[in-house]
Amino acid sequence: MVRTTLVQIDNYGPWTVTPEPRRETDLQALQSSIYADLSTAFGAHESLVFFSRFDNVVCFTEDVSVDEHRAVQRSVGNRYPVTVSMGVADGETPKEAVGRASALVQNEGSAQDSDRKERLVSDLSGTDSLQVAHFDIENATERYTDEIDAYGCHLLVERAGLALMEEMWERDATTFFVGGDNYISVAPFLDADEYGEVVAAVEERTDVELKVGVGEGGTPAEAGMAAKHGLEDSRNGGGRVEFY
Amino acid sequence: MVRTTLVQIDNYGPWTVTPEPRRETDLQALQSSIYADLSTAFGAHESLVFFSRFDNVVCFTEDVSVDEHRAVQRSVGNRYPVTVSMGVADGETPKEAVGRASALVQNEGSAQDSDRKERLVSDLSGTDSLQVAHFDIENATERYTDEIDAYGCHLLVERAGLALMEEMWERDATTFFVGGDNYISVAPFLDADEYGEVVAAVEERTDVELKVGVGEGGTPAEAGMAAKHGLEDSRNGGGRVEFY
Amino acid sequence: MVRTTLVQIDNYGPWTVTPEPRRETDLQALQSSIYADLSTAFGAHESLVFFSRFDNVVCFTEDVSVDEHRAVQRSVGNRYPVTVSMGVADGETPKEAVGRASALVQNEGSAQDSDRKERLVSDLSGTDSLQVAHFDIENATERYTDEIDAYGCHLLVERAGLALMEEMWERDATTFFVGGDNYISVAPFLDADEYGEVVAAVEERTDVELKVGVGEGGTPAEAGMAAKHGLEDSRNGGGRVEFY
Amino acid sequence: MVRTTLVQIDNYGPWTVTPEPRRETDLQALQSSIYADLSTAFGAHESLVFFSRFDNVVCFTEDVSVDEHRAVQRSVGNRYPVTVSMGVADGETPKEAVGRASALVQNEGSAQDSDRKERLVSDLSGTDSLQVAHFDIENATERYTDEIDAYGCHLLVERAGLALMEEMWERDATTFFVGGDNYISVAPFLDADEYGEVVAAVEERTDVELKVGVGEGGTPAEAGMAAKHGLEDSRNGGGRVEFY
Incomplete structure (x- = not known):
């Protein structure tokens, strides 16, 4: 819940x-x-x-x-x-x-x-725990921010974000842009295969490669922080989908 | 410029x-x-x-x-x-x-x-005047905000917005979401026909009807305020594209 | 405590x-x-x-x-x-x-x-309840703000405030300016006579007449809100010292 | 002016x-x-x-x-x-x-x-230049902030400040607390002797030693920045009154 x-x-x-x-x-x-x-x-x-x-x-x-x-x-x-x-x-x-x-x-x-x-x-009927996923774009600074113009980057992030929002919404998750090349989902308890499918679908639709850290916890802040650590694991040599 | x-x-x-x-x-x-x-x-x-x-x-x-x-x-x-x-x-x-x-x-x-x-x-080489266009969605509150869930509205505004940003960028204009169902473009001096084509293209791609006010001026604030007045004209019985 | x-x-x-x-x-x-x-x-x-x-x-x-x-x-x-x-x-x-x-x-x-x-x-050793006093200047707008220059008012409020701070500090209370002609004290549990003495002492030292609402409660916000209601009672025909 | x-x-x-x-x-x-x-x-x-x-x-x-x-x-x-x-x-x-x-x-x-x-x-009749003085308390951190309780410091800064405001107002200057142990005056063009008298009067009345940097300029920001540099000169071995 x-x-x-x-x-x-x-x-x-x-x-x-x-x-x-x-x-x-x-x-x-x-x-x-x-x-x-x-x-x-x-x-x-x-x-x-x-x-x-x-x-x-x-x-x-x-x-x-x-x-x-x-x-x-x-x-x-x-x-x-x-x-x-x-x-x-x-x-x-x-x-x-x-x-x-x-x-x-x-x-x-x-x-x-x-x-x-x-x-x-x-x-209100009570809650227990929730899952949060923190996405960003693979090598966004090197590939895009430092290479193409600011509005081109803006459009690219918008396109990838919309595809991501739609894919996640089909899986009953809500996803929001939070700045830079970052998107955060509050999701039902999806598994690593499902996140792999989402990342693949966004790449297929927009040519943008995402990675994602996933965390769970009793509060949104706790689950969100775990997701950030998962994303750090991905940045530091982990896979495209990292549960923390 | x-x-x-x-x-x-x-x-x-x-x-x-x-x-x-x-x-x-x-x-x-x-x-x-x-x-x-x-x-x-x-x-x-x-x-x-x-x-x-x-x-x-x-x-x-x-x-x-x-x-x-x-x-x-x-x-x-x-x-x-x-x-x-x-x-x-x-x-x-x-x-x-x-x-x-x-x-x-x-x-x-x-x-x-x-x-x-x-x-x-x-x-810097000097500037003179510029054109600003202020778009919003036709009857957004009645059709969407009061009728469908908040995330459905969010997605709908994102989809229409991305289509609008892409159409305008092809015409050398930069377009940004400014909250609610509003988008503002800073544009080269497009004419009413071009705005009509943009609005039609967005509707064709996303089923969302936009209207737009267009203003010009020596400063962005002045042009932007004229665009808002154009949009008010559209709301008050004017057409889908209103120059002020 | x-x-x-x-x-x-x-x-x-x-x-x-x-x-x-x-x-x-x-x-x-x-x-x-x-x-x-x-x-x-x-x-x-x-x-x-x-x-x-x-x-x-x-x-x-x-x-x-x-x-x-x-x-x-x-x-x-x-x-x-x-x-x-x-x-x-x-x-x-x-x-x-x-x-x-x-x-x-x-x-x-x-x-x-x-x-x-x-x-x-x-x-920390635990707390239970506290007393808050909210002071302002009698008819400050009519007598001062609308009549003398802004810096003259500033000085007058400073003088009355310093006298008030000193009188209350002698009684183990801390008092702070909160804007306008308002001062708030967090006080030990002083009684109405003691507040009367403080108000009289400030008038004697500075010629400025104060009034005060006093409230008590389990949290500072609660005690502070009670003090504001006491001050409203004073404004609406009550005495110079009003407990709520 | x-x-x-x-x-x-x-x-x-x-x-x-x-x-x-x-x-x-x-x-x-x-x-x-x-x-x-x-x-x-x-x-x-x-x-x-x-x-x-x-x-x-x-x-x-x-x-x-x-x-x-x-x-x-x-x-x-x-x-x-x-x-x-x-x-x-x-x-x-x-x-x-x-x-x-x-x-x-x-x-x-x-x-x-x-x-x-x-x-x-x-x-409005036009302006030309102005004088700003930036005061602080000699060794405030060592003598007071690190030594006595926060409210005792608060009272001491208030007392010195009120004395300073009154002394400067007699000389047609307006003086305001700006945080910490700092006061800023916008003053008519007082000379070093007059600032010396003010500093001496505040010490006599409150036992608090002030120092002051004085600056002049065409805008308040410029004069204020010069005053800050004067105060830095005072801190770095200069006298109690330093014009910059």
């Missing part, structure tokens, strides 16, 4: 153009500051936080209580010109959990409903 | 795993804080700033001097545990400018070379 | 002038960002955090474990160019607790010792 | 307790984040920014235009739940400039008037 929190900014689209469109660099600074604060606050509770679409942030929050969610929600409301609603749900797989968390928020009203404000809804 | 700045974090990959892997939420908070600060600092100089891969941030910096770049670079070095190098170049198109800015940084050493630190290199 | 954490930036003075003096606005942004993060992180654990001298931040951290402190310390180290050491100690009074926390840090080495880095030392 | 900007948060006091008192750590994080952003934004324009009372921030903004002020004001409004009003004025001395800037803001309405929102008023 895995716990997912969907954090959705209330009525954000309309706010960005009311009374007239707001300057883009201000919006970028606002969104990334909120995301930095969510990372700090949920990070203090051993979670993982992904920016996803920035106005919809997806968190994995094993063991984080509803009261602790409320404290984070209140803090955003006290520090920013916008508020957030949250849905918190447990599921057998990340796919199921994110589906349930999304439905909880949607049941409260539209993302652009000005009456829906600071809702916090949850449907 | 358009001016592009590539901001690259020095030796970032190695730093994230030295002496051992650092916690992901800390890295996310760090990256997004640096990006928020770059948005604020270059935003004060009428620029546009895109997170791209977070360790490689792409900025459009018409009229921003080398000294003003140096002040931003110094401020990052004084406030964060990492430093940045910058390449600043002018080009006939965004594609050409980003290529030149990338080459300037690459010539200084690898992104993972511990001896390359806080370089600032430029090749 | 009350728990105090002294957070001291390691070797900060030398860092600010190495290799040459750093720009003041960068240092101000750095210090206040670290303080904002400490407020967010300890605030998530029901604490109170005071900027004190910025390079020495004083926190009241009832019930916050050593592991939770370590997570905050690690996060600062991962996000900023400086590190922090921490001393955590319990005491019968705030004065005793801050004395013990200070001694723990001092025993690890000088604040300007380049070998002392990221120490975390504690001496 | 010196230019001062008073930045005042609109209707802040009432906001902090509406609909009920907000958590103190949230308010501290909010205030210090706004201050960090003001430091970054005005710092990009070679200014100096002092937190003063946090809801009233005092800036020295030689050469910063009204339009540039408006961009900073807009950015705060787009990123925070509160707005700011600004008064910008030139004066023969810092005292005169801060008086004029304060009067401009006061004329727009009370700091707690809910109808006064995002005003920007200015009265």
Whole structure:
């Protein structure tokens, strides 16, 4: 069982153009500051936080209580010109959990409903442990960053990432870009063969070679750190798929 | 002519795993804080700033001097545990400018070379004006955000975005996700027919309908704000492509 | 019993002038960002955090474990160019607790010792509840902010604040400026007569009239919120000293 | 002539307790984040920014235009739940400039008037150069930080600071705490004898020995950096008062 929190900014689209469109660099600074604060606050509770679409942030929050969610929600409301609603749900797989968390928020009203404000809804049945996979691109700096232009790299990372997201989603895992050439999945308990198939499929579709470290643990932070160590093993002479 | 700045974090990959892997939420908070600060600092100089891969941030910096770049670079070095190098170049198109800015940084050493630190290199010939296009997805909230799960939306926005980025790159434009269902291009001076072709191509490839506002101006902020007004015109009964 | 954490930036003075003096606005942004993060992180654990001298931040951290402190310390180290050491100690009074926390840090080495880095030392015996007092100046906006110049107000608030700090320190309480015309004390369990004496003494010394709300609770956040409600009672027709 | 900007948060006091008192750590994080952003934004324009009372921030903004002020004001409004009003004025001395800037803001309405929102008023006649003095306490780390408890140090720095502020204000200079044991004055063009008298007066009143570096320049950042170099000269064997 895995716990997912969907954090959705209330009525954000309309706010960005009311009374007239707001300057883009201000919006970028606002969104990334909120995301930095969510990372700090949920990070203090051993979670993982992904920016996803920035106005919809997806968190994995094993063991984080509803009261602790409320404290984070209140803090955003006290520090920013916008508020957030949250849905918190447990599921057998990340796919199921994110589906349930999304439905909880949607049941409260539209993302652009000005009456829906600071809702916090949850449907919790308990969690135990989870699996995290940390992917990156084989020799990305030598092959790409130092060789081709920055936008070519950007596109290449996007293409490989989309293929990876689609392959993993078919296996009920949610995968997010985390910067550089890195992608992190919260996955059901896939085995090494399945990761091998995913890596092969991405290479077949995009010509980009990935490697991956996989870790498990009682909290997202613990499983995520194990995945990072697995990836280090891969970098230091290990295989393309390394469980830690 | 358009001016592009590539901001690259020095030796970032190695730093994230030295002496051992650092916690992901800390890295996310760090990256997004640096990006928020770059948005604020270059935003004060009428620029546009895109997170791209977070360790490689792409900025459009018409009229921003080398000294003003140096002040931003110094401020990052004084406030964060990492430093940045910058390449600043002018080009006939965004594609050409980003290529030149990338080459300037690459010539200084690898992104993972511990001896390359806080370089600032430029090749400036002067700029005049530029075109910005602001895309979003037709009725995204009603059709997707309020209807399907958050990760399904995430994937859909990624797919449409990648198709858009590829179509625009063929036309020498650089396009970046800016949150929600929004994408912003800095483009050579494309006309309404070309934008119509791009929107049609994305729909054909992904089934997602885009609309776009287009603006021009002497600074990225000015052109970007005009593009937002064009998009508002489209939302308020205008066509799928609206020049402002 | 009350728990105090002294957070001291390691070797900060030398860092600010190495290799040459750093720009003041960068240092101000750095210090206040670290303080904002400490407020967010300890605030998530029901604490109170005071900027004190910025390079020495004083926190009241009832019930916050050593592991939770370590997570905050690690996060600062991962996000900023400086590190922090921490001393955590319990005491019968705030004065005793801050004395013990200070001694723990001092025993690890000088604040300007380049070998002392990221120490975390504690001496905990358990806590139960504490008292917080929230002071402000009677009619500060009408009498001062709207009437005299900003620096005159600044000086007046400083004078009243210093008198208040000294009067409370004689009673084993630690008192900090928190912005505007507000001061917060973490106090041993003083009674209404003692607060009346303090308010009278400050008026006698500086001609500034204070009022105060007093609250008690199991955590600093709870006691602090009760104190705010007491102050609201005072504003709404209550006396100069209001227990909640 | 010196230019001062008073930045005042609109209707802040009432906001902090509406609909009920907000958590103190949230308010501290909010205030210090706004201050960090003001430091970054005005710092990009070679200014100096002092937190003063946090809801009233005092800036020295030689050469910063009204339009540039408006961009900073807009950015705060787009990123925070509160707005700011600004008064910008030139004066023969810092005292005169801060008086004029304060009067401009006061004329727009009370700091707690809910109808006064995002005003920007200015009265500019041109500026030329200014003098900045950077004070710190002789051997503060060895004598105090490493020897006595953190709150005892806090009180000692407050006492010396208040005496310094009062002595300098009599000489038409505005002086602010900037962290640690450091104070910065923006001063009319005082000479070495006058600084000697100030340092002697503070020692007589509080037993605390100060030293000071003094610099002059066309912008606050330039004069402030010269003052820091003067203070370094004092640290490295120079006298108690060093002009750079």
